[in-house]
Amino acid sequence: MSVLVVGTVALDTITTPLGRKEAILGGSAVFSALSASYFSPVNLVAVVGEDFPQDHISLLKKKKINLDGLDCVAGKTFCWTGVYGEDFSDPETLATELNVLVGFNPSLPESYRDSKYVFLANVDPDIQHKVLAQVKKPKLVVCDTMNFWIANKPESLLKLLKKVDVFLLNYSEARLLTRKNNLLDIGAQLMKMGPACVVIKKGEHGVVSFNSGKVFSLPACLINNLCDPTGAGDTFAGGFIGYLSSVAKWNELSFKKAIVHGSVMATFAVEDFSVTKLAAVNKALINRRVRELIKITKI
Numbered sequence: 581m582s583v584l585v586v587g588t589v590a591l592d593t594i595t596t597p598l599g600r601k602e603a604i605l606g607g608s609a610v611f612s613a614l615s616a617s618y619f620s621p622v623n624l625v626a627v628v629g630e631d632f633p634q635d636h637i638s639l640l641k642k643k644k645i646n647l648d649g650l651d652c653v654a655g656k657t658f659c660w661t662g663v664y665g666e667d668f669s670d671p672e673t674l675a676t677e678l679n680v681l682v683g684f685n686p687s688l689p690e691s692y693r694d695s696k697y698v699f700l701a702n703v704d705p706d707i708q709h710k711v712l713a714q715v716k717k718p719k720l721v722v723c724d725t726m727n728f729w730i731a732n733k734p735e736s737l738l739k740l741l742k743k744v745d746v747f748l749l750n751y752s753e754a755r756l757l758t759r760k761n762n763l764l765d766i767g768a769q770l771m772k773m774g775p776a777c778v779v780i781k782k783g784e785h786g787v788v789s790f791n792s793g794k795v796f797s798l799p800a801c802l803i804n805n806l807c808d809p810t811g812a813g814d815t816f817a818g819g820f821i822g823y824l825s826s827v828a829k830w831n832e833l834s835f836k837k838a839i840v841h842g843s844v845m846a847t848f849a850v851e852d853f854s855v856t857k858l859a860a861v862n863k864a865l866i867n868r869r870v871r872e873l874i875k876i877t878k879i
Contacts, residue, residue, distance in 0.1 A: 802876070
């Protein structure tokens with residue numbers, strides 16, 4: 581069953597200890613859509629400018645991502661410029677150029693409106709609201725956010741959380757939103773905001789989820805080649821909802837497996853700049869890393 585993804589498509593300029601890349605393909609919608617596409621067909625909703633390279637369009641189409649909802653308008657594509665230090669954590673943002681994102685008012689193609697699986701990737705919560713209002717009867721709604729929206733549009737975000745099933749965010753965002761420090765208190769507070777399930781991403785320290793009063797903790801996958809962490813959380817989210825859209829039955833085990841698959845997908849995103857590695861993997865490699873992660877967490 582197809583997954584509807586709304587978020588950003590970007591041309592990023594990124595510096596890490598391993599080098600610098602300019603105007604490379606990025607954005608929350610790109611990483612999550614590519615990740616989800618390994619499990620289910622994906623319908624993309626986003627906007628790009630007239631400067632967006634055709635090669636990137638071709639790549640997304642090659643991965644069987646439906647681009648009927650990708651608007652190309654006059655102006656420049658959203659850009660983010662950031663620098664990672666030696667420990668690869670908390671990148672310094674040098675520039676955020678919203679460009680064509682300003683005034684973006686998505687109108688879903690008719691074929692998208694029956695989507696049962698919806699991922700509201702990191703983007704303005706007002707845009708997330710507009711997209712969700714156009715979906716008829718979704719079976720599962722997952723959303724992500726970031727510090728900027730928590731600080732600048734908290735009312736819109738809190739209103740959205742009453743309409744979603746799963747809320748994904750990282751640890752610093754969770755602390756900012758709840759004003760709490762204890763992880764158990766944070767999880768309980770976030771669930772009171774509306775979601776049935778909360779997944780807190782902790783980077784190299786793994787993932788913690790809260791679902792129906794139960795807590796699940798998973799360590800991060802161990803990898804040899806960390807190159808660029810950009811998009812790791814979005815890739816996790818795409819793998820998470822992509823896996824759930826591909827299984828016939830949901831239960832506690834399927835949600836845990838979705839977290840495992842999301843964690844594995846994120847490892848591919850960080851092993852090279854942009855989506856270079858993520859776009860080149862296959863199901864056999866994904867399944868092998870899933871087995872490896874399950875093996876190292878088994879007691």
